[in-house]
Amino acid sequence: MAIGLNVVFMGRFGYPSGMASTKRIQHFIDHLQAFPATTRVLQLRPTGEGTPGGQGGNHQGTEYRRIGADLKLDWRLPVALFWYHWNGIGMLKKWRTDGAMDVLYCYGGVTAENVLLIVAGKRLGYKVVFDIVEDNTYIDDKLTLPGKLKWLAGEILDRYLLGLADGVVVISSYLRSLYGKKIALSVPLCLIPISARCDLSATGGREPGPMKFVYAGSFAKKDGIELLLEAFEKVHQKKGNCQLMLCGTGGSVENYQARIAANPAIRYVGYLDDAEFYRFLQGADVLCVTRTGSTYANAGFPFKLGEYLATGNPVIVSDVGDVRRYLSHMEDAIIVEPGNAVAIAGALEYCLDHPETAAKIGQSGAAKCRQYFDPAANGRLLVELIRRL
Template sequence: MNREKQGGKFHVVYLGESGFPIGLAAIQKTILLGKALATSNARLTVINRKGKFKPGQPVEVEPEGVYDGIHYIYTSGTVYKPEGFVRRNIQKLRGIIQEYLYLRNLAKKGDLDAGIISCRDFIQVVLYRLYSKLLGFPIALLYVEFASAMQHRQGLLTRINDYLFDNLMVKRMDAALPISELLADNFRKVAPGKPIFKIPVICDFKPFEQPKREGQEPYFLYCGALDYKEVVDFILESYDRLPGHSDVKLHLLVSGGKKSQYEQLDADIRKMKKADKVRVFSNVPYSELIDLYVNAIGLLIPLRPTLQDAARFPHKIGEYTAAANPIITTKVGEVPHYFEDGETALVSDHYDASEYAAKMQFVVDHPKEAVRIGQQGRELGLREFNYLNYGPRLKNFLQNLNGNGKHA
């Protein structure tokens, strides 16, 4: 507070990030948190301890700079991940040492007020907990997933890491910024009495303020990662259950995944009755992504009745509301906390392909009702998911942490 009175800004360091400012959901949330804090006379520095990008695929990112008003630094000195085991580990070591020295320098200048931890790496989080104790700044966990419940994280070392993170480190944070009620309840259970500030999916609504294209062929849109293959299969099955005479297409915007996964997806589509009406997109620019959102007749995001999906809250739900088109989802996790079936979204009671297909068919049969639901979904999003609503409260929350797991 004294520095603010002298004209300084409350300074938050964002720890555990990788690849800033290029990336999808996780990076986008980092950017929005930084922009939210900036509206409240606070600033965010994103610290990347090692390079992420391939040397043979140049990116327009400097080792230190400012992106969208957010300062970032790669303490390894490069944004690229070197080839070779020895060189990679030398870079990791340099990044760890320089990261600590960078934080220590900030602390010496009185310019380190709070930290947000965004990663699930057990050893890395242990170091951040140690740094916070040595340098005297509180840390809050950006708590967005139940690591040990994530089905695609199956390697032995990964499972050990996730178990240690969930059972030993979560409770040692000074505070939590959970994305869902389930994660908030879990933090209350493992760290009773420690402060919690729930931050759901957040979105910048302004880029979505664009008119729809005239004469557009109707289509449903799903946007997600190929790691969620089960969900993609569910959508393909649901779409194939629509009446054969329907001229509505299905657009799949998928990210990540190996070549073999794309080949399998292509093979699965060829087996469908409506194979000729399915189109797959990948690696599209953000402006094109927004265009796909805005011009769809329905936006698909089925959540599975699993602990993993109950705990998470997909970033694209916020973007879906911004597009003002009806969201078609399932009654799992955060969905019933925010959305009402037939009013702000179309919500299937069960994770059932026939039931989900019926919700899709409703959009086709009742276009005016679908438009109304989409518009009301946007109004809900503006109230609950607009990043501008979170800056003052997040700053106040972090400002009142005393580093002992309590509010001052």
């Protein structure tokens, strides 16, 4: 690419710390900086644990700005919305670079929170790329009234304003098929899957003691926490000598707290920062991605699967979305029927009874992670898409 490249990542995700969305963006940033390119982050309405306070800063050479933290449904909303858009458009103007190709990378596509900023970005000369990671048409969590209104607005905007995109990135085959039908043939579309960095230097075999089954991530309905708890309780009662460790955050955590507290073999450790989080994953014996079989769960692709595989530990994963596109059952992962607590229990019991075989599956899974989910390879796919804009 002969001219300079300036990419502004925009969306409602934590930065510089956070979970799946943050890590996806950071991996793209790392590759683009080595390209080289200028990278910035415009964080919309930052919420949740792992998001530090303040209006912005600089992280590893990437300037970032937060707007909209004060947006609330009260009498001050009209004024807050004015300043939200004023500040957002102001940052897009400030970050625009003469003589370079300006790209506005919108994580999550077009939403009520970013639509006016996208329109402003287009008028300022930005090329707009949407990163679609879910099909919110089939969202299966219970929504509050504001949440339902936001969902409806998102559906309308996605249907009628998708034409604002100059390029589209999707995370799964399902979404590639769906958005391939929605967008014009002239708009480049690229499947860029999850990414994870493999570092097996910390692996040294299973430690003595109870086998540690681990789940780390969000606690949304699609994540199947209820299924995992049910399966573990059955196996622990039958076999003993095992623990279930849970880590992460989300509004649904409280739904499981009483059940967790009632069983000494189950422990919830809360939200962990990046360094603690990866130590937590490395310390597991078996990692679990037990999603439901809903259309919502099948549409995306669990980012945590890549992080799990990268540890070299064996992974139990539900057969959703693109899992079998990349992994083979009992070779690279233990793949179970989605939504089936009995199947999950069988996989947990297998790991207890065959730890050496499970360990070999984990090593093969790490090799598949390096093959398919390399952050540098994904970064190259993004650069190739940008070249086509």
